Amino acid sequence: MGMDLSPLRRRDFRLLYIGQFVSFFGSMMSYVAMPYILYQATKSTLLTGLLGVIQLVPSVVGGLFGGALADAVDRRRLIVFCELGMAGIVLAMGVACAVLKPGYPGPWWILLASAGLSIFNGFHRPALEALTPRLVPREELPAVGVLSSLRGNVGMIGGPAVAGILISTGGADWAFFFDFATFVICVAAVLAPRNVPSHERRSAFSVSAVHEGFKYAMSRPELIGTYVVDIVAMTFSMPNLLFPAVAELFGGPSKLGWLHSGISIGALMATLLSRWMTGWTRHGLVILWAAGSWSIFMIGFGLASNFIVAMMFLILAGFADMISAVFRQTIWNQTIPDNLRGRLAGIEMISYLSGPMLGNTQLGLMSQFQGVQRAITFSSVIGVVGVGSVAAWLKGFRTYDSKTHRP
Numbered sequence: 001m002g003m004d005l006s007p008l009r010r011r012d013f014r015l016l017y018i019g020q021f022v023s024f025f026g027s028m029m030s031y032v033a034m035p036y037i038l039y040q041a042t043k044s045t046l047l048t049g050l051l052g053v054i055q056l057v058p059s060v061v062g063g064l065f066g067g068a069l070a071d072a073v074d075r076r077r078l079i080v081f082c083e084l085g086m087a088g089i090v091l092a093m094g095v096a097c098a099v100l101k102p103g104y105p106g107p108w109w110i111l112l113a114s115a116g117l118s119i120f121n122g123f124h125r126p127a128l129e130a131l132t133p134r135l136v137p138r139e140e141l142p143a144v145g146v147l148s149s150l151r152g153n154v155g156m157i158g159g160p161a162v163a164g165i166l167i168s169t170g171g172a173d174w175a176f177f178f179d180f181a182t183f184v185i186c187v188a189a190v191l192a193p194r195n196v197p198s199h200e201r202r203s204a205f206s207v208s209a210v211h212e213g214f215k216y217a218m219s220r221p222e223l224i225g226t227y228v229v230d231i232v233a234m235t236f237s238m239p240n241l242l243f244p245a246v247a248e249l250f251g252g253p254s255k256l257g258w259l260h261s262g263i264s265i266g267a268l269m270a271t272l273l274s275r276w277m278t279g280w281t282r283h284g285l286v287i288l289w290a291a292g293s294w295s296i297f298m299i300g301f302g303l304a305s306n307f308i309v310a311m312m313f314l315i316l317a318g319f320a321d322m323i324s325a326v327f328r329q330t331i332w333n334q335t336i337p338d339n340l341r342g343r344l345a346g347i348e349m350i351s352y353l354s355g356p357m358l359g360n361t362q363l364g365l366m367s368q369f370q371g372v373q374r375a376i377t378f379s380s381v382i383g384v385v386g387v388g389s390v391a392a393w394l395k396g397f398r399t400y401d402s403k404t405h406r407p
Contacts (some may be wrong), residue, residue, distance in 0.1 A: 004143035013135040013144075013194035019189025021151045023083065026182025028159025029119075029166070030090050033175040034114050036167060037097065042103040054111050055118045060350050062122015066345025067213060070127040071339055079131065080190055082124035087183035089116050094176030101171055125349055131340030133195070133333045145329035146271055149322055153268040157261060213343025222335060223344070225284055225397025226328040227351040229390045233291040233324075234355025236383030237298040237317075237376075239363055245372045250307035262311050266318025267325075283327040288391045290324035293317075295383030302377030302403035304330065331400065 004370040008014045070078060093113050096105045104110075136144055217223045239246070247255040297317035306312035328348075337346045367375040391398050 004140075004146065007136045007140045007144050007147060010136060012195050013132070015189045015192045016132065016167065017147060017151070019186040022182045022184035022189070024151055024155040025159045025162075026090075026179035027086070028155045029163035029175045030093075030117070030179045031158045032163040032387050033093075033167060033179075033303060034110060034117075037093075037172045038107060038110045041110065042107050051259030055090045056120035056353055058115050059122045059353055062119050063126065063346040063349035064083045065346075065351075066123030067126040067130075067343035067349075069123060070130045070345070071213075071341065071343055075127045075131040076190060076193075078127040079124060080187055080373050082120045082127070083183050083187050083190065085120040086117055086124075087180055087187070089113050089120075090176045090183070091180045094173045094180060097171060097173035099178060101173065104172075122346075126341075126343070126345035129332075129345035129348070130338075133308070133341065134338065138334065141333040142326070142330045144333065145326045148329065148359065149326055150271045153264050153271055155321070156264045157268065213340055216337075216340055217344060217347050220335065220395045221396030222284060222331055222400040225390065225394045226287065226331055226399070227347065228394070229287060229291045229387060229397075230324070230328065231355040231358070232386040232390060233294050233352055233383055235358040235362065236262070236386055237295040237380040238356045238359030239298065239301070240356070242363055242367055242372050242376065245367070246310070249372065250310060256308055258307075258311060259314065263318035263321065265318045266315035266320075267322035268318075269315070270319045270322035270326075281401050282399075284394075284397040287324050287327050287331075287389060288398060290320045290327070292384055292387040293320035294324065295380045295387060298380040298383065299377055302373045302375075303379060304373075 008017065093105065093110075096109070105113075132144060133141060162178070163175045166178060217227070243259040247259055294317050297320060297326075299312045300313040301310055301317065304313060332344065332348060363375055363379055366379055369375075370378065
């Protein structure tokens with residue numbers, strides 16, 4: 001039991017990991033601060049809701065072309081460039097909030113800053129995911145996936161909590177300045193490793209290079225499976241947008257924060273108990289079981305008659321989702337050639353973002369006709385059927401075994 005921390009014994013990976021851990025924690029603070037200042041500036045739920053679209057579109061574009069760029073230029077330099085770009089934006093927002101206090105920047109400046117952060121993040125993530133596997137041996141890649149999940153879960157739980165404290169005590173500018181400091185620490189950590197494999201230019205940055213990445217992904221059923229199963233499970237069983245309505249059923253706004261944290265708590269528990277996953281080699285089958293379990297637990301969430309039961313199912317769903325995430329990342333790390341890592345990471349990013357957005361949208365529409373809990377339950381039943389259909393359709397994914405498959 002416990003976590004496999006063996007990759008952290010390697011100095012270069014450890015430095016990169018610590019830098020990204022700190023940076024993501026800070027980014028989650030800006031993730032909270034941006035919609036807060038937009039709503040305070042406009043009192044418009046419509047504009048605040050549009051923030052998600054403003055963030056998604058640049059991320060998708062950045063993911064597409066950022067992946068190709070990560071395969072054409074020095075990945076570490078690209079990461080540093082993106083970190084500095086994001087640092088500049090959050091510093092500008094912090095200064096603007098401090099100068100205009102108790103007022104806020106204009107809404108279009110806030111939306112523009114959010115779009116800028118999303119563009120830089122779209123180029124940053126493929127480069128990071130392409131560089132990381134080069135710092136550890138193949139047998140430690142599952143542990144790398146677990147550590148990446150730990151970084152995400154701690155950031156998603158702790159970042160918003162600290163941001164809430166800073167915003168309520170000092171103002172949104174404090175959250176932005178804190179995030180800026182984390183970017184500075186991250187850049188220093190990214191530049192510190194001494195034995196990063198030298199960059200070899202393998203492909204030119206072009207639209208055809210993007211197409212080459214898609215062509216490779218479509219030729220590998222184990223990769224198609226990781227994308228499709230995640231999109232299906234999230235599209236039909238992602239109820240985050242309905243949490244405010246669910247909170248009203250279980251006692252009001254005081255329950256909202258707990259509902260948002262439930263999935264992350266379960267995911268963190270799975271991460272901390274992840275050592276038992278390292279012996280499993282049938283990764284595709286594990287992902288299918290985990291994705292199906294996610295939808296089953298969301299059925300339970302939709303049927304829950306009290307808050308404690310609802311939280312239990314959210315935590316279980318988060319536990320299952322983290323198992324799926326760890327093994328999806330392991331398949332990517334083990335099967336994608338180094339010269340295509342950036343482009344395939346961009347495709348993964350698009351699949352990761354698309355499912356939750358589609359899920360929140362369709363569940364929001366369905367709840368208008370069926371009610372909140374019935375919509376979650378019925379849609380999650382479709383999710384179970386969808387995951388089963390993927391299992392039947394993609395035999396190569398279902399039978400994937402890390403012992404026998406190679407790039």
